[in-house]
Amino acid sequence: MPFLFKSLLAEAGIDPAEVALLRHRPSGVVDPFPIWRSDRAAFEDYQSVQFNGRRGHFRKPVWAAFAAVPGGKTLFLGLYRASLRGPVAVGSKDPFQGNVLEPEKFDRYDCALMSELSDYSGRLFIDWGASPRAWVQRGDSDKRITELYEEYREPEFPGYLEIITPLSAVPTMPSSWADFLRAAKGVYLLTCPRTKEQYVGKADGADGFWGRWLTYAATGHGGNVRLRSRERSDYQVSVLEVAGSAASADDILQMEARWKMKLQTREMGLNGN
Numbered sequence: 555m556p557f558l559f560k561s562l563l564a565e566a567g568i569d570p571a572e573v574a575l576l577r578h579r580p581s582g583v584v585d586p587f588p589i590w591r592s593d594r595a596a597f598e599d600y601q602s603v604q605f606n607g608r609r610g611h612f613r614k615p616v617w618a619a620f621a622a623v624p625g626g627k628t629l630f631l632g633l634y635r636a637s638l639r640g641p642v643a644v645g646s647k648d649p650f651q652g653n654v655l656e657p658e659k660f661d662r663y664d665c666a667l668m669s670e671l672s673d674y675s676g677r678l679f680i681d682w683g684a685s686p687r688a689w690v691q692r693g694d695s696d697k698r699i700t701e702l703y704e705e706y707r708e709p710e711f712p713g714y715l716e717i718i719t720p721l722s723a724v725p726t727m728p729s730s731w732a733d734f735l736r737a738a739k740g741v742y743l744l745t746c747p748r749t750k751e752q753y754v755g756k757a758d759g760a761d762g763f764w765g766r767w768l769t770y771a772a773t774g775h776g777g778n779v780r781l782r783s784r785e786r787s788d789y790q791v792s793v794l795e796v797a798g799s800a801a802s803a804d805d806i807l808q809m810e811a812r813w814k815m816k817l818q819t820r821e822m823g824l825n826g827n
Contacts, residue, residue, distance in 0.1 A: 559618075559630075559680050559697040566670045568633070573693025574614035576601070577682055578631075579622035584650050585723050587621040590631055592726035598665055599649050601634070603642060606661045611690040612636065617665065618693060620680070624712035627700075630678040633668040650722070651747070651788065676706035714738060714763075714793045721771045722788045724764075735764035740796040741810050742766070743817075744781075744789040746824070752817055753781065753824035754794070756810040758803050767791055780824045 560570035578586035578601070590597040601619065604612055619631040641657035648655060679701040683691075691697075708728035717735075719727070721744075727735075739762045744753040755776070757766040766776070770789065775781035794813050797806050819825040 556698045559699055560694050562671065562674070562699070563618075563693060568616060568670060570694035571692075572614055573616045573618050573633075574612060574636075575618045575620065575691045575693055575695070575697065577620045577622060577628055577689045577691075579689060580718070585719055587623055587629075588719075588723040588726045589650070590621060596649060598634075598667070602663045602665045603646075603648075603655065604661055604663065606641070606659060608690070609638070609661060612638070612661075612663065614693065616668070616693070620682070622682075623709045624716065625710065627679050627709075628682040629676065630671070630674055630680065632672060632675045633670050634665040635668055636663050636665050639664050674702070677703045714740075714796050718790065718792045720788045721767060721791050724767045724771045724791070732764050735767070736761050738762045738793075738796050739801065739806060741794045741806070741813050743792050743794050743813075744770070744824070745792075746787050746789055748785075748787055751822075751824050752819050753778070753789075754810060754813045754817060754819045756806050758797075758806045763793065778824075778826075780826050784824075 559575075563570045563573060580586075584600075586597060586600060589600065601617075615636060617634040617636045619634060620628050621631055623629045639662045642655045642660045642662045644657055646655045646657075646660075646662075647653060678699060681698045681700050683697070708730055711728075711731050711734050714734070739756075739758050741754060741756050742763060744755065745751070746753075755766070755778075757763045759765050761768075770776040770791070774786040775784075795809055797809060801809075814820055814825050817823065820827070
């Protein structure tokens with residue numbers, strides 16, 4: 555018989571019917587999981603602001619926070635005692651994208667991390683079910699526990715073509731991911747969340763994709779003329795093609811040119827050459 559997350563709640567003395575399950579997943583250029591890993595306070599600030607049109611989803615006094623992690627898994631982050639404070643203060647901004655939040659649309663909640671089930675944080679995975687877009691669900695639903703690690707582990711590298719992340723998350727990627735990205739060269743894509751434009755670039759330096767992306771994360775433009783002339787944005791970055799180990803700098807340059815032609819980023823994007 556499968557062991558269910560609601561049973562774990564009950565064993566901890568928490569009524570599952572009083573719990574809302576929140577599965578945080580990447581949205582636009584924001585990926586909550588690396589934020590949780592690197593800056594817990596920033597993650598909790600992010601979680602505490604919710605759209606008031608869905609206020610009914612957040613009435614439960616306890617929130618069980620989860621994150622969608624690479625490989626399609628759902629990782630338990632912790633339990634929070636939650637209560638509605640009221641509309642966000644005038645002038646409040648989204649903590650990661652910098653957008654001004656309208657008090658008419660967004661609420662702020664007081665969220666306090668609970669000690670219950672804290673030993674399972676970062677170690678326990680559940681089967682979220684067939685509706686991954688339904689990111690808020692009931693605590694008394696049948697969520698099967700699928701894995702439990704002895705200790706917190708960095709998520710496994712998902713493969714180059716599965717990497718889709720905001721540039722701001724690059725410096726906090728797991729160290730094993732950095733090793734993979736440092737060892738590979740090739741062609742990548744930047745997409746601007748504000749203008750929806752694309753930029754194709756190549757990574758052919760000694761530190762591969764990792765070194766190139768760190769430069770963007772630090773400067774916002776990576777030395778590119780068109781990007782330098784624009785308002786700074788947290789671009790989403792992904793790998794388009796990985797070069798073979800025998801590929802020369804000219805081979806990678808040709809790969810980059812092909813992708814620029816395919817995506818028409820000279821005519822309709824951010825590439826200037």
